[in-house]
Amino acid sequence: MIRLFLFYIFCQFLLAGKNKLRLIIFVIFPSFSSVLISFSGVHILQLISSCEIDEETENVNAALEYGYDKEDLIALDFNTLTWIALKPEAIPFKRVWDTEKERNLFDQKILMQMCPEWLKTILNTGKNFLLRTEHPSLSLLQKTPSSPVSCHATGFYPKSALMFWKKDGEEIHEHVEHGEILPNNDGTFQMTVYLNISSISLDDWKRYVCVFKFLDKEEENIQLDEAEIKTNRGKEAKCVPVASCVFGLSSSLG
Structure with a gap:
């Protein structure tokens, strides 16, 4: 079901004329003194209008409803083109609005014909x-041998996706930590899920799989494998002998 909400409060008031707004105030506040008292505070007059299309049957449903101070007040029945009073206070101006046939027909045309076309x-x-799908690039990362293994997915779209670790084909929660879904500069997204491997023997690594899954789509995964883990430990190890050589050369020249 696809729905479009239209928020056009000022347009509605303009088309309905001042009488409609005055009528709402008059019915809710029957006396002039109560109007003055009520206006000393802040009140909310709401209007929501929407249409929705069933993609299979192409049936159209519409809604036009007023609310006051966060409570439903009155709604239009598009089948009968009459108003439904959702509060007793709305009954008097239901009677008036039911006589506004041209106005009700206009609302029906907007929400039942034009809105679906929009x-x-x-x-x-x-x-x-809106409907595109970008699949992620999956990788395993680890800072140090004692650090958790990070399963990182980046470049995916849409945002509605799941990521988790499995052991022997079953999702696990123990020793697992989930990161937030973050935006990339190109409009895609990235996220990370961490697995603490401190208590997992190297022989058992093959039992663990990191899974990425779009809603209603097949899983994509990468197995926990030492050969798949990207780390900067190798680069750090190479820096030590280079520094030693430079130091030794400087000493000999001195």
Whole structure:
């Protein structure tokens, strides 16, 4: 089900005219004195309108509803083009709004005909972007032999994805820590899940697999393997003899 919400409060008030706004105030606050008292505080008048299309049947549903101070007040029934009072206070202006046939027909046309067309246009225009899938690059990282192994996925889209460790084909939670999903500069995403291997023997590493999975898609994985782990330990080890050689050369020249 695909839905488009339209927030056009000011447009609604403009098209409905001042009488509608005055009527709401009059019904909720029956007396002039109560209007003055109520206006000393802050109140919220809400309007939400939306349409949705069933992708299989292409049936269209629409909603047009007013609320006041976070409570539902009155809604339009698009089948009968009459208003449903959701609060007793809304009954008086339901009677008035039911007589506004042209206005109700206009709302029906906007939300049952034009809104679905806008939604289809938006989807067709942005389909390649909205529905695209970019698969991640998976890698295993480790800073030191005692550090957790980081399973890192980067370059994936969309953001709705899962990442976890499995042992013998079953998801595990013990000794596992999840990182946040972070954005990349190109609009894709990255995330990391950590596995503490301090209590795992080297012979058991082959039982562990890091899994990346888009919702409703097949899993992608990389097995815990010492040969797959990227680390800078090798570079650090090479720096020691080079520094020693330079120092020895300087000493001999001195």
